[in-house]
Amino acid sequence: MKDKIDVSLLKALLRKQRQERASSFKKGNFDAVGFTLRILLTAAFLVIFAIFFGKFSDIYLSIKTDGVYNPTARLYELLSIAYTAILIFMVIGGVSQINRALFDADDMKLFSAMPVGAKTLYVSKLLTIYAGQILFALLTILPVNITIAVHSPQPAWYYLMTAAACVLLPLISIAVASLLALPYNAVKQFLKPRFLLNFIIVTAITAALFYLYAMLLGAVKEMLLGDELKYFFNERVMDFLQSFANVLYPGKWLANFMLKRERLFSGLGILIMLIVCLILSMTMIRAILTRALQSRIAGGENFIYPKRKLTQRRTTFSALVKKEFLQIFRTPSYMFSYFSVAVIMPMMVYFCMSVGASLVVKLIGVNCNVELAIFLTLLFGSLTNVFCTTNISRDGAMFYSVKAMPVSYKSVFFSKVFLCMVVTAYSQAISALLLFATGYLSLWIALFLFAAGMLCSFAQICFATRSDFNHAKFSTEEDGEIKESGNTVSTIIVLGMLASFLIGGAVLLIRMLFTLRGWNGEYITYLIVGVVSLCAAALAYYYLVRKLGKKYYEFSGGGLL
Structure with a gap:
């Protein structure tokens, strides 16, 4: 495979992926009901989120620590946690999308027999995924930042950095996801033939997520029933949140940049992280592409089970x-x-x-x-x-x-x-x-x-x-x-x-x-x-x-x- 990126071939690959996406909207392939349902649910979620997150912001930004009212510190903690949560979801989605695009895509069978460079193919896939990540960022970062700005007015710099974050955060998530794609695929292949273990792990993770969701519902109930939620944030809890926000990299860097705090240090931290992830991901291209092409050519993993005699006849x-x-x-x-x-x-x-x-x-x-x-x-x-x-x-x-x-x-x-x-x-x-x-x-x-x-x-x-x-x-x-x-x-x-x-x-x-x-x-x-x-x-x-x-x-x- 070639090591250099072929720009003309890259454009052709991007055009191919764009046309494939467009074909899903054609009559006969388009799931109109599902698409409409997703749009309506997304809109409903954003409206509900803006209402409750705005009410929560009013409560949280008014909290005092050591008897001092410091809304900037509270805003830093809130943004750091929000950006980190968004980044985690984006990385998880990015890892899944990279694996689906490389290890499960039908076109990988065709590319294995074509003179397509590894870097060109890999970058074309990442750019398409990156575009989807930008859309996700717009649907998550904008509601968070705009809701906060409505309840706590911010300068023009804040809005400028909001737009930058919608482009920058997906770049970070793709860089991190590209490093985790191959380990994730290895774990996935390890668990695939171990059905019971796979079932237990997946069910336990899903149950834990629903438990967190239940805790969130409890907090929403407290906000609706009264102001009891503010008493939860005592001195001990606030000390923990301050310490916790200070170790949330790179979320804290984005929050600092948004609030004009430690801009030089935060900008250097984000830049160094992107460069390191980019270098590491580019060095892993050949390993990832080789594994993906072998997987598609072989038609996936073949599992050999021990032969068992029929113990009884079944109806x-x-x-x-x-x-x-x-x-x-x-x-x-x-x-x-x-x-x-x-x-x-x-x-x-x-x-x-x-x-x-x-x-x-x-x-x-x-x-x-x-x-x-x-x-x-x-x-x-x-x-x-x-x-x-x-x-x-x-x-x-x-x-x-x-x-x-x-x-x-x-x-x-x-x-x-x-x-x-x-x-x-x-x-x-x-x-x-x-x-x-x-x-x-x-x-x-x-x-x-x-x-x-x-x-x-x-x-x-x-x-x-x-x-x-x-x-x-x-x-x-x-x-x-x-x-x-x-x-x-x-x-x-x-x-x-x-x-x-x-x-x-x-x-x-x-x-x-x-x-x-x-x-x-x-x-x-x-x-x-x-x-x-x-x-x-x-x-x-x-x-x-x-x-x-x-x-x-x-x-x-x-x-x-």
């Missing part, structure tokens, strides 16, 4: 269920999206319930634990069941192999539904048990919540399975793994969220109206939720089985992802 249905389970469990991305999320779903229901129960009582003066539990269970249950949206598509070419076997179509489809129901039954049961054990619900209400959650999950699973079958998209990858979600996935997620808000919102509103009038509206909640759940389950089942056999035996489609 057709149980064999199909086991096939579904192993297919998910032995694919890391599926395992995280399906099993890990299902395991921690009860945690999310409990954490949100612990925050929402007292918040609802404080804001509207009505105890709506039952209605809130129904809303949370339906909402997180619909998000947990997302793996049913690829029940057919994730089979890939294997779908035709099973179809050619003397196996009933009912066994094929209901084995998929059964596994989904087993997974969701765990989540629903643990959620109901947690709410009962913590005193939010009585035993009978918890059992009703479990039954309603199972009926709604059954409806979602049946509807999603048939929808995926009607619009199956099989991956061209050798392992059949689906790398990107399609319209079916996005549509089912949106419908699940809408149903959760409509049902949960309806029973909550009715309960409030009845309670304010002095009536007992709890039975109305059971009636509405019970009837809607039964009707949804019956209609979705009918949608699944209607002319299913005829369509199954005539099926020869399956678009390519």
